[in-house]
Amino acid sequence: MDYTLFGHPESGHSYKVKLALEVAQIPHHYQVIDIGLPHQARPEPFRSLAKFGEVPLLLHQGQAYVQSNAILLFLAEQTGRFGGESSARLARAREWLFWEANRLGLSLAHLRFARRFDALAYPAGSLVWFERRYDADIERLAYELRDGRRFVLDDEPSIADFSLCGYLYWADQAQVAVPPTVAAWLANISQLPGWAAPYTLLARSAEAR
Incomplete structure (x- = not known):
């Protein structure tokens, strides 16, 4: 293997x-x-x-x-x-992977770690900053999905979806809200075989x- x-x-x-x-x-x-x-x-x-x-x-x-x-x-x-079908589709997916690493993958992951494991590891006031960052990040993702398409790039899944959803299935542990359009997108991912x-x-x- x-x-x-x-x-x-x-x-x-x-x-x-x-x-x-x-x-x-x-x-x-x-x-x-x-x-x-x-x-x-x-x-x-x-x-x-x-x-x-x-x-x-x-x-x-x-x-x-x-x-x-x-x-x-x-x-x-x-x-x-999953994005590798063409250089153009991979370029679009790559943009979201870089965005995720700097935005949602930062704000949400830190909020989850603090609220599930160790809030004392963070300086005073830092969680408020992460909350504001998350609010902006999730609003941007919700805006992307506003037209009701099934996945981030189009109606077929890509590595952009796998990257962006990484921590969102733990939103309850981070104690953050998920907008309806994002919740619908997560539901679409959860229907994929495997x-x-x-x-x-x-x-x-x-x-x-």
């Missing part, structure tokens, strides 16, 4: 990649990494191959790929699907999928 994914059930970034693999029906091995361990205590080959010490890590034919959105771009190019909620998808064993 050519693909091995290392991830963790609490990682929205791991979820992005696992979801893409499942929906694309790409056979792969999956291994949970205990991200509570110090980096130097994490198992091999993850410890040596994860350039930044983070999940997800994808191995393909001996090559290591890190950073969730970079992995999604690799998968689109490899499969010719979809499962984050904890279900990421808690599966290291057996081949």
Whole structure:
């Protein structure tokens, strides 16, 4: 089997990649990494191959790929699907991946971490800033979906959808609201063959999928 994914059930970034693999029906091995361990205590080959010490890590034919959105771009190019059908579609998907990393993937992920795990890790007032940032981010995504199309680029799913939804299925844990158009889009993603909620998808064993 050519693909091995290392991830963790609490990682929205791991979820992005696992979801893409499942929906694309790409056979792969999956291994949970205990991200509570110090980096130097994490198992091999993850410890040596994860350039930044983070999940997800994808191995393909001996090559290591890190950073969730970079992995999604690799998968689109490899499969010719989910944005990889043409250079023009991939360019549009890439724009959303860069936006997600700087906007929604920042604001929402931090709000979830603070409100689910450790609010004391954040300086006073920082969560208010993240809330305002999230409000602007989710409003922008809702505006994009205002015409009722099924997915972000068009009526077919792409890596833009997998990236943007990474933490939104945990919006309740972040204690944030999701506009109706965004909720409808999330429902469309959840109807894709292979979809499962984050904890279900990421808690599966290291057996081949």
